[in-house]
Amino acid sequence: MKNFFILILLASFIGALIIIGSMIAVEKPEVFMKETKTYQNVPHLGSIELLNGCGVDGAALEVANYLRSKGFDVKYIGNAPEWNYSSTLIVSRIKDTAMASRVASVLKTQKMTLIINNNTLYDVTVFIGSDYKERIQ
Numbered sequence: 736m737k738n739f740f741i742l743i744l745l746a747s748f749i750g751a752l753i754i755i756g757s758m759i760a761v762e763k764p765e766v767f768m769k770e771t772k773t774y775q776n777v778p779h780l781g782s783i784e785l786l787n788g789c790g791v792d793g794a795a796l797e798v799a800n801y802l803r804s805k806g807f808d809v810k811y812i813g814n815a816p817e818w819n820y821s822s823t824l825i826v827s828r829i830k831d832t833a834m835a836s837r838v839a840s841v842l843k844t845q846k847m848t849l850i851i852n853n854n855t856l857y858d859v860t861v862f863i864g865s866d867y868k869e870r871i872q
Contacts, residue, residue, distance in 0.1 A: 781807065781808060781834035781837070781838070781857075781858035781859055782808050782810045782856065782857045782858050782859075783802060783807055783808060783809045783810060783811075783838065783857060783858065783859045783860075783861060784810060784811040784813075784856075784857040784859070784860045784861070785798055785799050785802075785809055785811065785812045785813070785860075785861045785863060786813055786814060786815035786860060786861065786862050786863065787812075787813070787814045787815060787818070787863050788815035788817065788818060788819070788820030788823075788824075788862040788863050788864055789818060789820055789821075789863055789864050789865040789867060790818030791865070791867070794863050794867050795812045795813070795814075795863055796812060797867065797871060798823075798842075798861065798863050798867055798870070798871055799812050801870075801871040802838070802841065802842075802861075805841050807837075807838065807841070810856070810857060811856075811857065815862050815863075820862050820863065820864035820865065821864050821865050821866065822844070822846050822864040822865075822866050823842060823844050823846065823861065823862065823863055823864040823866055823867055823870050824844075824846050824847070824848065824861070824862040824864065825838050825839040825842065825844065825846065825847040825848075825859060825860075825861055826847070826848055826849070826850050826859065826860040826861070826862065827847065827848070827849045827850070827851075827858070827859060828850065828851060828852070828855040828857050828858055828859060828860060829851065829858050830849075830851065832847070832849055834858045834859055835847055835849075835858070835859045838859050838861060842861070842870040842871070843869070843870055844870060
């Protein structure tokens with residue numbers, strides 16, 4: 736009888752722990768109802784590589800900020816192999832030159848070409864020339 740009483744007491748204690756634990760774990764339903772945000776569908780405006788070809792410190796960052804303010808996706812900012820670009824040059828890295836044309840239009844330049852290589856990660860490469868201030872006004 737003593738063992739039976741201990742067994743019932745132990746089962747009651749375990750049951751109480753389970754009930755208390757489930758009350759602690761279950762939160763009020765309104766906690767799960769969070770504010771949902773709606774995001775505007777942003778069109779893909781290409782992935783762009785900017786290369787400083789004029790040697791002016793910060794030129795690429797200025798052009799990147801300008802293009803980003805126009806909705807373009809600037810993925811990489813770096814230096815061109817040479818710093819002798821007097822004019823900004825837009826290079827389409829893909830067969831469809833529409834993206835490069837958009838960049839050229841925003842940067843107010845006609846200097847655009849198509850150079851495709853198989854290992855590029857970008858749709859457009861911009862070689863920033865010493866005329867970059869005129870391009871971003």
